[in-house]
Amino acid sequence: MEVLLFGMIAEKAGSPTLQVDADSLEALRTQLVERIPALRGMRYAIAVDRQVVTTDHALTGTEEIAVLPPFAGG
Amino acid sequence: MEVLLFGMIAEKAGSPTLQVDADSLEALRTQLVERIPALRGMRYAIAVDRQVVTTDHALTGTEEIAVLPPFAGG
Amino acid sequence: MSDAKPHKVKDIFVEGAIPPSFIAESIAKHATRTDIGAHEIFLGQVRADVIGGAGDVNAARTAAIEYTAYREMALERMTIIREQAFAKWPAMTCLHVHHSLGVIKAGELCFMVFASAPHRQQAREAVAWVVDRIKSELPIFGREILSDATHIWKTNL
Amino acid sequence: MSDAKPHKVKDIFVEGAIPPSFIAESIAKHATRTDIGAHEIFLGQVRADVIGGAGDVNAARTAAIEYTAYREMALERMTIIREQAFAKWPAMTCLHVHHSLGVIKAGELCFMVFASAPHRQQAREAVAWVVDRIKSELPIFGREILSDATHIWKTNL
Numbered sequence: 001m002e003v004l005l006f007g008m009i010a011e012k013a014g015s016p017t018l019q020v021d022a023d024s025l026e027a028l029r030t031q032l033v034e035r036i037p038a039l040r041g042m043r044y045a046i047a048v049d050r051q052v053v054t055t056d057h058a059l060t061g062t063e064e065i066a067v068l069p070p071f072a073g074g
Numbered sequence: 075m076e077v078l079l080f081g082m083i084a085e086k087a088g089s090p091t092l093q094v095d096a097d098s099l100e101a102l103r104t105q106l107v108e109r110i111p112a113l114r115g116m117r118y119a120i121a122v123d124r125q126v127v128t129t130d131h132a133l134t135g136t137e138e139i140a141v142l143p144p145f146a147g148g
Numbered sequence: 149m150s151d152a153k154p155h156k157v158k159d160i161f162v163e164g165a166i167p168p169s170f171i172a173e174s175i176a177k178h179a180t181r182t183d184i185g186a187h188e189i190f191l192g193q194v195r196a197d198v199i200g201g202a203g204d205v206n207a208a209r210t211a212a213i214e215y216t217a218y219r220e221m222a223l224e225r226m227t228i229i230r231e232q233a234f235a236k237w238p239a240m241t242c243l244h245v246h247h248s249l250g251v252i253k254a255g256e257l258c259f260m261v262f263a264s265a266p267h268r269q270q271a272r273e274a275v276a277w278v279v280d281r282i283k284s285e286l287p288i289f290g291r292e293i294l295s296d297a298t299h300i301w302k303t304n305l
Numbered sequence: 306m307s308d309a310k311p312h313k314v315k316d317i318f319v320e321g322a323i324p325p326s327f328i329a330e331s332i333a334k335h336a337t338r339t340d341i342g343a344h345e346i347f348l349g350q351v352r353a354d355v356i357g358g359a360g361d362v363n364a365a366r367t368a369a370i371e372y373t374a375y376r377e378m379a380l381e382r383m384t385i386i387r388e389q390a391f392a393k394w395p396a397m398t399c400l401h402v403h404h405s406l407g408v409i410k411a412g413e414l415c416f417m418v419f420a421s422a423p424h425r426q427q428a429r430e431a432v433a434w435v436v437d438r439i440k441s442e443l444p445i446f447g448r449e450i451l452s453d454a455t456h457i458w459k460t461n462l
Contacts, residue, residue: 071440071461074416121287143303144305146213147290180412182351195341255335
């Protein structure tokens with residue numbers, strides 16, 4: 001599945017997207033920190049279908065997933 | 075002394091000023107309601123030298139006195 | 149924009165309605181003040197209130213308000229309010245106040261309070277406080293001219 | 306100005322800075338709505354913050370912010386915030402929100418929240434609440450471009 005990256009996280013990853021293969025949010029998190037080591041020391045949120053999720057969650061691969069650094073609007 | 079009248083009070087008095095002769099605020103109030111009977115049922119304030127005063131007060135005749143209906147700015 | 153100077157009496161009164169372009173010009177002047185992060189603006193607009201019977205199709209409406217003021221006292225009070233506002237919100241960079249005199253038609257703007265500050269909280273609180281103080285303390289009077297050519301006197305309290 | 310319709314997704318994003326003339330035009334459009342008595346407007350302006358050592362004359366300053374957004378999520382969140390605002394302040398007649406994307410220089414405007422209502426309390430409360438919600442909930446990202454050509458990432462929390 002393709003994960004959308006934004007802001008500082010896209011910068012650290014060197015790309016606005018990342019291909020991962022994960023069947024749960026927990027598995028996704030593990031892969032994300034492996035692929036983007038800078039995430040370890042960073043506050044970030046994961047949005048599934050444009051909603052921030054905090055608890056574990058099964059993923060079917062059809063969801064729109066995004067990794068979001070701290071917001072800075074306004 | 076000349077008293078300044080504003081808004082609804084000037085309208086009721088038919089003039090933006092009124093000549094009175096009073097050596098205290100209490101005497102002024104008495105004359106005002108005699109000369110402008112509509113004041114009896116009305117909320118109003120008296121300003122002496124551009125400050126609203128509520129307690130009795132001697133007047134020398136050199137003060138700037140104004141009779142103010144309710145404020146409506148904004 | 150050097151409004152923080154104490155005891156300077158500024159004339160807040162303008163003859164007639166405040167045009168929207170005036171507000172744009174006022175905003176634009178702040179572009180050089182790069183310590184500003186937040187502007188808060190309150191605008192008063194003359195409302196076509198229904199006077200008397202609600203639901204009565206023949207009821208009169210406010211067509212305009214004619215504002216008058218005891219200018220000298222209003223400007224003295226405003227100077228005090230301005231100084232107190234800068235004392236309460238010392239980070240505020242500027243505060244602009246304008247109020248119309250004369251006949252202002254329904255739908256036109258009659259009042260502006262505009263504060264700028266590094267952060268939003270200061271500008272927001274200052275505008276709310278200044279608007280409320282002006283409405284309750286400045287000797288400004290409003291004759292509401294109704295659609296049937298009669299009039300009533302507006303009061304804030 | 307018929308913003309009260311539910312579930313209508315409006316695009317809040319504009320490319321580049323918000324010109325003051327745009328705000329004047331937005332104000333002017335409300336002159337026909339004579340049930341409005343109060344407008345409250347919040348504007349965000351890019352601040353030239355000193356980054357790092359205070360008092361260091363060589364310290365870099367924010368020269369501009371480059372805004373990006375996760376557009377689809379931002380517009381979904383904004384639609385919910387808008388609906389909740391109209392539910393909380395049913396007397397509010399309109400609510401307009403704009404946020405810039407792209408490079409906005411220090412001194413330029415990047416954010417506008419504009420509410421109108423019959424009375425000031427509703428417009429004032431709604432603007433404060435909507436500004437705070439947008440800052441904390443909309444996925445908008447800001448790259449602060451510094452005067453020494455380096456950059457840092459802005460965060461609201």
